[in-house]
Amino acid sequence: MAEEVKLFRNWAGPFALRVVWALQLKGVPYDTIYEDLSEKSSLLLHYNPIHKKVPVLVHNGKPLAESLVILEYIEETWKQTPLFPEDPYERSTARFWARFGDDQLMPSVFNVFIKQGKEQEEAIARAQGDLKYLEEELRGKKFFSGEKIGFLDLAFGWVANLVSVFEEIQGLTLIEHEKYPLLLAWIQNFIDAPIIKESWPPRDKLITKYRARIEFYSSKEAAKK
Amino acid sequence: MGDEVVLLDFWPSVFGMRVRIALAEKGIEYEYKDDNLRNKSDLLLKMNPVHKKVPVLIHNGKPVCESLIIVQYIDEVWKDKSPLLPSDPHQRAHARFWADFVDQKVYAVGRKLWETKREEQEAANKDFLETFKTLETELGEKPYFGGETFGFVDISLITFYSRFYLYERFGKLSMEAEFPKIVAWAKRCLQKESVANTLPDQKKIYEFHMKWFGLE
Numbered sequence: 001m002a003e004e005v006k007l008f009r010n011w012a013g014p015f016a017l018r019v020v021w022a023l024q025l026k027g028v029p030y031d032t033i034y035e036d037l038s039e040k041s042s043l044l045l046h047y048n049p050i051h052k053k054v055p056v057l058v059h060n061g062k063p064l065a066e067s068l069v070i071l072e073y074i075e076e077t078w079k080q081t082p083l084f085p086e087d088p089y090e091r092s093t094a095r096f097w098a099r100f101g102d103d104q105l106m107p108s109v110f111n112v113f114i115k116q117g118k119e120q121e122e123a124i125a126r127a128q129g130d131l132k133y134l135e136e137e138l139r140g141k142k143f144f145s146g147e148k149i150g151f152l153d154l155a156f157g158w159v160a161n162l163v164s165v166f167e168e169i170q171g172l173t174l175i176e177h178e179k180y181p182l183l184l185a186w187i188q189n190f191i192d193a194p195i196i197k198e199s200w201p202p203r204d205k206l207i208t209k210y211r212a213r214i215e216f217y218s219s220k221e222a223a224k225k
Numbered sequence: 226m227g228d229e230v231v232l233l234d235f236w237p238s239v240f241g242m243r244v245r246i247a248l249a250e251k252g253i254e255y256e257y258k259d260d261n262l263r264n265k266s267d268l269l270l271k272m273n274p275v276h277k278k279v280p281v282l283i284h285n286g287k288p289v290c291e292s293l294i295i296v297q298y299i300d301e302v303w304k305d306k307s308p309l310l311p312s313d314p315h316q317r318a319h320a321r322f323w324a325d326f327v328d329q330k331v332y333a334v335g336r337k338l339w340e341t342k343r344e345e346q347e348a349a350n351k352d353f354l355e356t357f358k359t360l361e362t363e364l365g366e367k368p369y370f371g372g373e374t375f376g377f378v379d380i381s382l383i384t385f386y387s388r389f390y391l392y393e394r395f396g397k398l399s400m401e402a403e404f405p406k407i408v409a410w411a412k413r414c415l416q417k418e419s420v421a422n423t424l425p426d427q428k429k430i431y432e433f434h435m436k437w438f439g440l441e
Contacts, residue, residue: 050326050359059315062315064315064318064319064322065322066321066322066325068325069318069321069322069325070318072317072318072321073314073315073317073318076314076317077314088298088301088302089284089287089289089298091298091301092289092294092295092297092298093289095291095294095297096289096290096291096294099291099294100275133275
């Protein structure tokens with residue numbers, strides 16, 4: 001039976017990357033359709049009318065949105081190379097940390113790089129507190145999922161992918177070596193993993209793109225005063 | 226045997242109610258502990274140090290946090306009775322997507338109705354109406370969001386029914402007039418024991434919020 005898997009994504013998006021990694025790790029063939037988010041295609045709007053965002057996975061004509069939802073779908077549909085823990089309790093823990101990453105850590109990290117002055121200091125304190133949880137979760141483990149890369153590593157992939165980009169743009173180190181030795185080791189192990197490495201977006205392009213993004217949000221923040 | 230299940234909750238919490246409904250659907254016996262969120266217990270702080278929020282399900286001493294994660298956990302552990310999620314992966318993804326939509330939107334747009342300053346009331350009302358319109362459209366002619374049977378998305382949304390009177394008062398709207406399908410769906414859900422026994426009376430929730438947020 002011919003399976004048709006299409007992924008709508010933008011080239012830099014951290015959420016889409018999770019889906020790319022999951023599909024690659026499971027060896028699922030798929031086609032990529034790159035979207036320019038400033039001018040969304042009518043096909044994307046048809047497949048994701050609610051949020052109008054990427055990534056969208058279309059499997060045999062049926063669309064799915066929201067990266068964490070897509071990862072669960074991929075796991076349930078293609079059972080080779082399991083990415084989720086088998087035990088329900090461990091699964092619930094992984095889901096908890098993935099949500100924490102998206103709902104709390106991501107905004108607190110982004111704030112570090114767009115706020116200034118006292119607000120930035122507070123943002124740094126907040127983000128470093130949040131990052132401490134990740135450091136503790138890695139105790140005794142090579143990856144968040146254990147010996148091998150799994151769901152939670154993919155969910156936290158943006159930490160490996162984007163934070164050093166932001167750090168370079170703003171000349172500010174958030175993930176300090178003395179405070180986060182395990183997290184930095186994980187970042188290196190994650191980046192070096194064969195399948196992950198192949199899908200890494202080019203760093204110089206990321207810097208250009210996020211420099212513009214950060215400048216845009218920073219000036220919005222400054223204008224609020 | 227010898228499963229120990231404790232639920233840390235706060236009686237007006239829409240999130241806690243989801244877990245109570247799920248536990249009732251599965252016929253699970255548990256100990257309920259009410260935690261007043263303005264005076265959090267040591268147990269809560271120990272079991273949910275990251276968010277310090279309810280609900281927390283403590284199963285044989287181990288905590289599970291975040292209501293939708295808890296409901297999925299309950300479904301996976303007590304899998305032999307009353308499935309809450311469909312078995313087909315695509316339908317499961319659909320259910321997760323819509324429950325996530327409820328989480329992303331409904332709580333916030335509802336709260337804005339009474340938190341918002343007068344100038345922004347119109348915008349708040351618009352967001353609220355749009356959100357529920359989306360849900361009304363998604364429900365369509367189905368008896369439940371999941372189709373023929375009550376499930377995950379229904380559980381994620383039905384608890385907000387307890388706030389409908391609150392929304393009507395602050396939004397100056399009629400939920401039944403604006404969203405007849407949603408209201409009919411809610412009444413259908415209320416025919417289930419698990420829902421009827423869990424949802425507090427709308428007036429009681431209204432009075433609670435008036436006091437809690439000093440809205441009187």
